[in-house]
Amino acid sequence: SKRYTITLLPGDGIGPEVISVAKNVLNLAATIEGIEFKYQEMPVGGNALDLTGVPLPEETLSAAKQSDAVLLGAIGGYKWDKNEKHLKPETGLLKLREGLKVFANLRPAVVLPQLVDASTLKREVAEGVDLMVIRELTGGIYFGQPRGFGTNENGEEIGFNTEVYAAYEIDRIARVAFETARKRQGKLCSVDKANVLEASMFWRKRILEIALDYPDVELSHMYVDNAAMQLVRNPKQFDTIVTNNIFGDILSDEASMITGSIGMLPSASLGESGPGLFEPIHGSAPDIAGQDKANPLATVLSAAMLLKYGLGEENAAKRIEAAVLDTLNRGFRTVDIYSSGTKLVGCKEMGEEVLKSV
Amino acid sequence: SKRYTITLLPGDGIGPEVISVAKNVLNLAATIEGIEFKYQEMPVGGNALDLTGVPLPEETLSAAKQSDAVLLGAIGGYKWDKNEKHLKPETGLLKLREGLKVFANLRPAVVLPQLVDASTLKREVAEGVDLMVIRELTGGIYFGQPRGFGTNENGEEIGFNTEVYAAYEIDRIARVAFETARKRQGKLCSVDKANVLEASMFWRKRILEIALDYPDVELSHMYVDNAAMQLVRNPKQFDTIVTNNIFGDILSDEASMITGSIGMLPSASLGESGPGLFEPIHGSAPDIAGQDKANPLATVLSAAMLLKYGLGEENAAKRIEAAVLDTLNRGFRTVDIYSSGTKLVGCKEMGEEVLKSV
Ligand SMILES: CC(C)[C@H](C(=O)O)[C@@H](O)C(=O)O
Ligand SMILES: CC(C)[C@H](C(=O)O)[C@@H](O)C(=O)O
DSSP states (O other): OEEEEEEEEEESTTHHHHHHHHHHHHHHHHHHTTEEEEEEEOOOTHHHHHHHSSSSOHHHHHHHHHSSEEEEEEOOOGGGTTSOGGGSHHHHHHHHHHHHTOOEEEEEEEOOGGGGGGSSBOHHHHTTOEEEEEEEOSSGGGTOSSOEEEEOTTSOEEEEEEEEEEHHHHHHHHHHHHHHHHHTTSEEEEEEOTTTOHHHHHHHHHHHHHHTTOTTSEEEEEEHHHHHHHHHHOGGGOSEEEEOHHHHHHHHHHHHHHHTOGGGOEEEEEOSSSOEEEEESSOOOGGGTTTTOOOOHHHHHHHHHIIIIITOOHHHHHHHHHHHHHHHHTTEEOGGGOOTTSEEOOHHHHHHHHHHHO | OEEEEEEEEEESTTHHHHHHHHHHHHHHHHHHTTEEEEEEEOOOTHHHHHHHSSSSOHHHHHHHHHSSEEEEEEOOOGGGTTSOGGGSHHHHHHHHHHHHTOOEEEEEEEOOGGGGGGSSBOHHHHTTOEEEEEEEOSSGGGTOSSOEEEEOTTSOEEEEEEEEEEHHHHHHHHHHHHHHHHHTTSEEEEEEOTTTOHHHHHHHHHHHHHHTTOTTSEEEEEEHHHHHHHHHHOGGGOSEEEEOHHHHHHHHHHHHHHHTOGGGOEEEEEOSSSOEEEEESSOOOGGGTTTTOOOOHHHHHHHHHIIIIITOOHHHHHHHHHHHHHHHHTTEEOGGGOOTTSEEOOHHHHHHHHHHHO
């Protein structure tokens, strides 16, 4: 039987609760499909800060690098909010992405028929939304140098960052995006601000260059402000979206909220080779941590992405996805997606119901 | 009687049609309130490119600077889309903002009871939305140096921009925001990405500093990705939002689309002193230009903002706002806001109906 090592990073807040459910689901699906997992659980984020004084201990990064895939819960909490930058939980996550070189962040936003009423958008607008945001994750203004604080030529205090993209960074994310679009509806929309920013003009130029290799994919370009509008006006117009780190941060979150069920949404972060990083798109929700109220399905679906994109284990992935749908069809809902007529369950019970459906 | 000089910049696409309507409405309201206007009409954007070879001729900028207020239609069109950066219509607009030093962009997003169904959001979510986005307009990544194209230390081609804010730039937009919030519901939400960007950390630090002078305003901070979500989830939670140039570009457009009636939304761009710049938030809509289909109300309401914020002529401003509401109440709609049971009119006829209500 095939064997893989998985690094589990439960993180903070509701992280441990949702990771525990996802691990059980992974295990059962694996057993059925003849896969064997070895797990190593490591600290990251706020809990790593408390334990070791840094948000990403060396041991965590090297364990992650040596494993076949990494499953993360969530990081952050009020407790560490005022920390200096290098001691923020978020910095641990950014270092993890950088360390694993996972430059391609895949964020599906799907409105399931069972949950269409959870969207704040009208039924006819939300129904059938099925888009994928592909966000560049290890470049741009998040990592660009120079950055920091200083003074300008008039002696005024300033804070500054650099938005910068090199050709290879754009080319590789473009290829992931075109390949992904090709497997979906064949439509790719590249989002930039090429009417103002040189970094975006260069982005668009490279996208057009790579597009020559994908004549079968229908490419369009959209300015980021317009994209923010179009996601609200008519999200169904989108199939695959590719964009830079900061625009992707904003637009993927907007797209996820349009589904109304961010407790359901997984993500995958992939590099050229080496382990991928899989995590729910929701945060650590410190206000409900430890109360068995969290929706574990985003993490369960992240585990499915881990199987599919991280290990190429499509069957096990499909088994988990089907189990989630079946559980929803049987009426089980955590509080974030509850509506009258459905059965309200906690995090653990939701996990048990999914296991029954695997 | 009071006399003012207004620079009219009709611009491209539907710009001339909507400016013509707004001018008539301005004139009538002015006459009734004992105000006299002198107009000077100047080229900007694509039409300036065609006429003079540059998107913002010297004459246009100096006329604008010497007038009491500037009313702009819209700029841009397919024809100039592939132009080099310094020959883009957009560059004319950016130079105009820079030249007039209008650092504070006020963008109200209001869901009128008459138009609540135009929103793609559910009635209960859209109803009663009344927020104001205050966007910093002459700084940040739009204008930051260094910018351009080059090569990095590995000889790779790059494109880059600089996000930079000096203390005085943040302080002055903060004051506008606190003053505005004070006149509204007293709630100000500052949007940044202070968990990642130094420019945002510095932004937040200065906002907190200026906040000491406004203890009566309830200040909160939100990350930009979360703000993009919250605008979809529950836009009513917001009163006044203040943010940087690029985040403001994205969020104000998202907020406007949430109202469902971007053909209705005005904006004001103000400096410390000197003339303000007033323009509808919609674009030049080249696809419907010259067809008498445009909604002139955003420009009419921009004229009202011109009277209120630009000239301090509150009575004339209120007269125009009331006339717009009355026209909607009498059932007149351009095609963008039409719904069954209302009276479909073109741009000109809408203008005539507003005149009857002034
Ligand atoms: C926590 C934060 C640093 C992170 C980001 O901005 O990338 C988060 O918002 C995300 O999108 O994963
Ligand atoms: C046309 C463009 C340069 C402009 C901007 O990005 O500021 C527009 O989107 C706006 O918001 O007024």
